[in-house]
Amino acid sequence: MTGPRPTAQVLVVGAGPAGSTAAYHLARQGIEVALLEKSGFPREKVCGDGLTPRAVRHLVRMGVDTSAPGWSRNRGLRFVSRGVTLEVDWPEGHSFPGYGLTRTRHDFDQLLAERAAAAGAVLHTGTKVTAPLRDAAGRITGVSAACGPDGAARDFSAPVVIAADGVASRLGLAMGVTRLGKRPVGTAVRRYYRSPAKHQDPYLESWLDLRRADGQILPGYSWIFPLGDGRVNVGLGVLNDSRTGTTDVRAMLAPWLERTPGEWGLHGEEQADGPLRGAALPMGFNRLPHYHQGLLLIGDAGGMVNPCNGEGIAYAMEAGELVADLVPQALSRPAGPSRERVLERYPREIATRLGRYYRFGRVFSSLMARPLFTSLVTRNAVRSPVVMGAMVRLLSNLSDRPGADAVDHLVNTLVRVFPRDKELTGRPS
Numbered sequence: 001m002t003g004p005r006p007t008a009q010v011l012v013v014g015a016g017p018a019g020s021t022a023a024y025h026l027a028r029q030g031i032e033v034a035l036l037e038k039s040g041f042p043r044e045k046v047c048g049d050g051l052t053p054r055a056v057r058h059l060v061r062m063g064v065d066t067s068a069p070g071w072s073r074n075r076g077l078r079f080v081s082r083g084v085t086l087e088v089d090w091p092e093g094h095s096f097p098g099y100g101l102t103r104t105r106h107d108f109d110q111l112l113a114e115r116a117a118a119a120g121a122v123l124h125t126g127t128k129v130t131a132p133l134r135d136a137a138g139r140i141t142g143v144s145a146a147c148g149p150d151g152a153a154r155d156f157s158a159p160v161v162i163a164a165d166g167v168a169s170r171l172g173l174a175m176g177v178t179r180l181g182k183r184p185v186g187t188a189v190r191r192y193y194r195s196p197a198k199h200q201d202p203y204l205e206s207w208l209d210l211r212r213a214d215g216q217i218l219p220g221y222s223w224i225f226p227l228g229d230g231r232v233n234v235g236l237g238v239l240n241d242s243r244t245g246t247t248d249v250r251a252m253l254a255p256w257l258e259r260t261p262g263e264w265g266l267h268g269e270e271q272a273d274g275p276l277r278g279a280a281l282p283m284g285f286n287r288l289p290h291y292h293q294g295l296l297l298i299g300d301a302g303g304m305v306n307p308c309n310g311e312g313i314a315y316a317m318e319a320g321e322l323v324a325d326l327v328p329q330a331l332s333r334p335a336g337p338s339r340e341r342v343l344e345r346y347p348r349e350i351a352t353r354l355g356r357y358y359r360f361g362r363v364f365s366s367l368m369a370r371p372l373f374t375s376l377v378t379r380n381a382v383r384s385p386v387v388m389g390a391m392v393r394l395l396s397n398l399s400d401r402p403g404a405d406a407v408d409h410l411v412n413t414l415v416r417v418f419p420r421d422k423e424l425t426g427r428p429s
């Protein structure tokens with residue numbers, strides 16, 4: 001090989017859940033990884049801080065001790081809708097642990113990044129990637145970055161680059177990977193409150209009947225997630241849909257909180273801890289292709305938030321794990337077509353795992369924008385423990401495959417009805 005020695009075998013851009021998971025699993029296999037993160041830790045990330053059993057499974061695979069201090073366990077979801085309250089425990093299947101967790105992203109992301117570093121990845125914080133480096137054929141060979149407080153320019157090179165740089169994915173954009181306008185996108189806001197009454201609630205609470213001031217029912221939900229440290233994370237997320245028009249999500253939080261009982265401490269400013277913050281939720285694979293010219297996109301960079309429930313962490317970690325399975329195989333082959341064939345398997349593997357489910361999710365999210373369907377869910381379904389138990393498995397993607405019981409079979413059959421997304425594999429749909 002000519003030219004300077006590459007910085008690493010793999011560059012991972014962004015140390016959120018996607019990037020740190022990929023870096024951890026790669027480093028564990030002896031791959032030289034440089035993990036580039038623009039911020040320093042700890043740092044804020046706007047999130048609901050809620051982890052379903054699907055996300056917990058990935059933490060367990062990273063050797064994280066979820067019984068250690070700092071984690072708050074939950075046993076399921078509590079739905080509140082039009083005067084009805086229903087608690088549904090997480091399913092006790094064989095693929096997922098029977099509990100969820102919460103932890104603020106302030107801690108959570110640092111913990112994952114530290115695990116990646118302990119496994120051998122070299123973590124460069126304060127390193128903002130500014131542009132891809134490309135060869136004559138347009139293939140990515142590395143990145144330029146602005147490092148440290150003075151923004152000193154530095155180039156990093158590697159035969160494989162992973163974009164885990166979140167919803168804006170400037171790296172993906174710079175490589176020509178664009179957003180697909182027709183895919184669902186949500187907008188969500190959250191705020192922390194001190195709430196002695198709710199901070200140790202054993203359930204994640206979700207209010208389903210979201211209405212705008214003009215009475216319009218909205219596709220989405222609001223939440224109160226207990227953090228176990230005296231605080232709760234409250235927020236709401238809405239799917240952007242042309243049928244419901246523009247919604248000022250930030251303006252909706254305070255009126256909704258006024259509906260909660262006064263003793264929960266969620267009215268007004270007094271108990272608030274920090275400002276209201278919001279961000280977009282890129283759903284249903286809204287940025288494609290997931291592999292392009294040497295660049296693999298994972299997590300929010302690839303639009304991987306579940307369109308059914310707005311959960312993104314589990315899928316970011318899942319994609320991180322998947323690339324860490326494939327990349328060592330690719331690197332074991334000589335640069336050129338044979339390595340390329342392995343890397344090109346990534347979009348196909350993602351399509352196999354999630355293509356049908358996200359296709360279903362896109363249909364579901366579009367139905368949720370129809371008042372009749374929303375009304376059916378928020379008025380009728382929420383009264384039935386059996387229906388809501390099945391909904392939790394379906395919308396949180398928690399059924400065992402192959403199915404362990406009749407509900408799993410039902411959920412899996414429903415998802416199988418939806419054809420796999422051909423766009424995911426790079427072929428026209």
Ligand SMILES: Cc1cc2nc3c(=O)[nH]c(=O)nc-3n(C[C@H](O)[C@H](O)[C@H](O)COP(=O)(O)OP(=O)(O)OC[C@H]3O[C@@H](n4cnc5c(N)ncnc54)[C@H](O)[C@@H]3O)c2cc1C
Binds near residue numbers: 130235
């Ligand atoms: C209000 C709200 C509530 C949510 N609630 C939940 C929830 O309760 N549960 C859940 O599972 N999901 C939730 N999500 C979604 C979840 O936050 C994301 O899906 C998840 O963070 C995606 O992880 P990621 O690693 O792909 O991206 P990110 O977490 O965004 O991480 C990207 C990283 O890349 C870094 N970066 C960006 N650009 C550069 C650059 N140029 N150079 C170097 N580094 C860079 C960033 O600093 C960041 O550390 C919520 C989202 C919002 C907006």
